[in-house]
Amino acid sequence: MQSLGIDVLFKGTNFLRLLEGLWVAVRISLISVAISIALGLVMGMLMTSKNRILKMILRLYLEIVRIMPQMVLLFIVYFGTTRVFGWNLSAEYSAIIVFSFWGVAEMGDLVRGALISIPKIQYESAQALGMTPSMTYLYVILPQAIRRLIPLSINLITRMIKTTSLVMMIGIVEVLKVAQQIIEANRRSSPNAVFGVFAVVFLLYFLICWPISKLAGYLEKRWA
């Protein structure tokens, strides 16, 4: 049987480098996810407001994010804005900006959906007990909305983690880029590394995303 080429990972610091690359990907996603959740909550509440102009602007923002491929956004921010505006933006910051820009819009829409899915009479039931609007939100509406939100937002989080593989296109050395480098460097001695190393990369993504989506399934069942 031919070798799978996994052995190259045990040469020198190759495996450690791969893990470092993974950390870069995870770090970009973690920061972007944190920003997306915080601002997404605000965005979602604003999207349920009665102000039509505000709603239209937010709607437009959401549509732009949905229509634009993330890669195009990365190129615009990293190559485009740095040239036109002349500022100095590192690739990693560009990635975080793009992923947050995407995450806030999508999270906002999820929050909006969760908020409007709470029946109006739940608000009324709380008010009939003398609760003020802020108490109603805090104790009755938000806890219910967040329960509906968590499975959906975890889905978004895993999508964001997977999509960080694009950031190597703007020169960030994350796990996929490291894998490519290792494969290139060992092309002669172990040509099969192209299979083994990418398989390990797959496994690493799986190890990160799978527990997260299991958690979503668990919460969905528990709070159904």
Next chain:
Amino acid sequence: MEQALLKINHLHKTYGDQVILKDFNLEVNKGEVVVIIGPSGCGKSTLLRCINALEDIQGGEVLLDNEAVFKEKKNISKMRQKIGMVFQSYELFPHKTILENILLAPIKVQKRNRAEAEKEALELLTKVGLADRRDDYPRQLSGGQKQRVAIVRALCMHPEILLLDEITAALDPEMVREVLEVVLSLAKAGSTMLIVTHEMAFARAIADRILFLDDGEIVEESSQPKDFFKQPVTDRAKAFLKTFDYE
């Protein structure tokens, strides 16, 4: 002369062009049980919702203890605490246990001591036969049980008047009784209540006064519920009551 607890003066309510309640007047005395019946769409549920300002009104006023319920936004929470409301669809909070459902408003709104409120909540739960369900979630209870919890939740706020909005309409027939027994015992204990219902036998048993509403107006009013159900005066009431007979 006895001072009315609840006074509704010239209440006017419209949805767009549609008039729901026109120049509606009503007084409810302390300890009185007033039952409102009438065909669907006659404005009876809207009337209850206007009383605690869940609906905005286009004219007139609602006074509780001679104080307007919705004079200003700041005041509304204080006034609503005096008006307990129970809905057709229970509207317990699904993410909280039975006990937490009951305690939420007394603790957060009235800032009462938890131990004291909990003691009262458990006493009330015992009275309606649900003390052992205190740590369950609403979804684990039957409709009738949920509705009894909703009544306890309203009572725990010590309201001066209770508004019951078709509280048995969503229940299976065998569960109607367990809920209405609770309401009957409240009436015996002297609670002031304004009840909208389609249960005619219950209305006859519990009412001190019956109002028959149609088209947003009181068509017939009677302090002798038994006579009213036997021999209504107006044609409209006769026609309405007839729809409940099968011969």
